[in-house]
Each structure stands twice: as C-alpha cells, then as structure tokens.
Amino acid sequence: MMESLLSLKDHINRDEIEFRVDTEIDWSFVESFVDAFKPMAKYTKQLQIEQYIIGDFYRDWLICEVKLKRMTGNAFAAKLLESMEKRKEILMDNVAFLAGIYLDPRFNRRKVQCTKEKDLYKLAEVILAVPSSQVSxxxxxxxxxxxxxxxxxxxxxxxxxxxxxxxxxxxxxxxxNF
Incomplete structure (x- = not known):
C-alpha cells in the first residue's frame, strides 16, 4: 500500500488537480518505510515457495539482515534489525533449527561429511527435507x-x-511426454 502511495507521489503533488486532499504527506517518511520493509516483503514471499527448507530460510534471513544494516539513518530499518536480532537469539536456542543449519552444507563450516555416517546421513535427509513453512x-x-x-x-x-x-x-x- 505504501509502495502504491509512493508511486503516485508525482501525481498527488501536481497543482492542476481539481480535487485535492487537504493533508500534507511526509514523503521522506513514506520512502524510509518502503525502503526498510522492501527486503522483509521480498523474503516473506520466499516463505511461500514449495521447497523452502530451513537453510533457505536462514540464508534469506542473513541477506535481509545485511540489507537492513546497510540502511544507515533509516529508523524503520534499525527497528526491524533490532527485532530480527532478538528473534535470531530465540532461533539459535531451537535445537531443530540448529540441526537444520548444521546439516546444511551451505552453513556447515566444519564440513562434516554426513554421507560417511549412516545414521547421521538419514537424519540429514529428514531435516533437510523439512520445509520451513506450512505452505505445502x-x-x-x-x-x-x-x-x-x-x-x-x-x-x-x-x-x-x-x-x-x-x-x-x-x-x-x-x-x-506420454
């Protein structure tokens, strides 16, 4: 909705409009809001993908954090980042989440070879197949x-x-092909 308002900025600010709304719009507020929430909106849509596993979720979380950190001076981005950091502490206390990250080769810094240990490999197959949302x-x-x-x-x-x-x-x- 805010993006739609922002896209109409030039049209709203024209003086030749017969019907004018008698309010002032703080465009810097709208722009800051849209900029801060754009990465969040993008990655929230990603959650609706069918095969979106815990590792994908964590990757997108980290990317969103980086994008928000780069928005220096944006109060909305700072608040979002603060909320994400608090939530990340809770996620990092979740054993299932940590197992999903640990077994995902993109985040496994120790490069544990799950294929050598039969039981660990079976566990990895299950955890990496678990979707991070209930979309499916x-x-x-x-x-x-x-x-x-x-x-x-x-x-x-x-x-x-x-x-x-x-x-x-x-x-x-x-x-x-049948």
Missing part, C-alpha cells in the same frame, strides 16, 4: 478440498491418494 501442507489441504467433494464422497483412500498426488505434482507431470 496448506496447499495439500486446499487440493484435497477440491478432490473430496459431496459428489466424490465414496472414493477409496487409494483413489484419493492418487488424485492428490497428481494434483500436487502437476508441474512434474507437465514435463513428462
């Missing part, structure tokens, strides 16, 4: 609601599973 679960329930209707109430569980698998993986099916 929500899409699954949404797809199920379109499959399981009053007219289809007598479908077997196998048929429902098959239809759901097709519905949720239609991108893969588009690439297959």
């Amino acid at each position: 679960v929500e899409r699954g329930f949404s797809a199920l609601s379109t499959i399981l209707t009053k007219q289809r109430s007598r479908l077997s569980s196998n048929t429902i599973n098959d239809l759901l698998m097709i519905k949720l993986n239609n991108i893969l099916l588009e690439k297959v």
Whole structure:
C-alpha cells in the first residue's frame, strides 16, 4: 500500500488537480518505510515457495539482515534489525533449527561429511527435507478440498491418494511426454 502511495507521489503533488486532499504527506517518511520493509516483503514471499527448507530460510534471513544494516539513518530499518536480532537469539536456542543449519552444507563450516555416517546421513535427509513453512501442507489441504467433494464422497483412500498426488505434482507431470 505504501509502495502504491509512493508511486503516485508525482501525481498527488501536481497543482492542476481539481480535487485535492487537504493533508500534507511526509514523503521522506513514506520512502524510509518502503525502503526498510522492501527486503522483509521480498523474503516473506520466499516463505511461500514449495521447497523452502530451513537453510533457505536462514540464508534469506542473513541477506535481509545485511540489507537492513546497510540502511544507515533509516529508523524503520534499525527497528526491524533490532527485532530480527532478538528473534535470531530465540532461533539459535531451537535445537531443530540448529540441526537444520548444521546439516546444511551451505552453513556447515566444519564440513562434516554426513554421507560417511549412516545414521547421521538419514537424519540429514529428514531435516533437510523439512520445509520451513506450512505452505505445502496448506496447499495439500486446499487440493484435497477440491478432490473430496459431496459428489466424490465414496472414493477409496487409494483413489484419493492418487488424485492428490497428481494434483500436487502437476508441474512434474507437465514435463513428462506420454
């Protein structure tokens, strides 16, 4: 909404407009707000990606922190950064989050080879497959609601599973030549 307002800045400031709103807009406030929240908005949208794992989330978190740190003099960016740092302390106390980061090769500074230890490798497979958001679960329930209707109430569980698998993986099916 603020970006839309900012995009109309030139139009709003024109003197030849017949209908004028009798308020002053602090454009520096609007610009600071939009600049500070732009990285947050971008990475919040990233959370809606289907295969977005904990390592992806942490990578985007760090990028967002860097972008906010570079916005010196922006009060909104400073407050966002302060909130992110407090939240990061909580995240770093979460064992599952730390395991996801530790086992992700992008953040594993010790370069532990998970493939040599069978149990550790199985654990890494599970943790790295866990999505960092519930988007895929929500899409699954949404797809199920379109499959399981009053007219289809007598479908077997196998048929429902098959239809759901097709519905949720239609991108893969588009690439297959039948």
